[in-house]
Amino acid sequence: MKQLIIVANTPSENTASLADAVLQGAQSPEIEDVSSRLLKPLEATADDVLSADGIIIGSTENFGAMAGLIKDFFERIYYPCLEEKQGLPYALYIRAGLDGTGTTTGIGKIITGLRWKPVTETLLLDGSFKPDFSSQCKELGMLMAAGLDNNIY
Ligand SMILES: Cc1cc2nc3c(=O)[nH]c(=O)nc-3n(C[C@H](O)[C@H](O)[C@H](O)COP(=O)(O)O)c2cc1C
16 A cells, blocks of 8 residues: 655644645545545654655745745654655645745755655645635645556656
8 A cells, every 4th residue: 555645734724624635635536555644744754754655745835935844844854764765756735825936945945855756736826715726735635646546656
């Protein structure tokens, strides 16, 4: 069974619904051989990443940068995972009230260092909250899980 982890900070009802939608997509009935877990950034450890076959990161943009909890997650897992997890398939979604550029750039640099492999473009959910954001997150979860299920990555 492949392991997919979703590490997302969820400071609001909206962002919690986005993380739930990603998990729901990843757990779609047609996905057969992928076990998906949603982890809060503070709970997620280097061991979780080391045992993962794919990872989805969800961050809000705060003060023009990634959420502090997501930065803390990367700081804890970076060196323990650097050698072993090169090529790890990942997807990223960002919820930003206005912009999202700082988070895209900041996480992009870290992931370039980790040499993880993108499965799709970064999903940027900016501006006022729209119900469509949840559908996009669900699709993202499904895309990642389906790719793992079918050994595409
Ligand atoms: C302390 C703080 C700083 C924020 N800074 C930014 C920012 O620099 N750029 C931005 O686009 N949104 C910023 N936001 C908005 C958050 O990204 C947004 O509130 C969060 O993604 C939750 O989305 P929601 O309002 O739909 O629940 C900030 C929010 C907080 C609480």
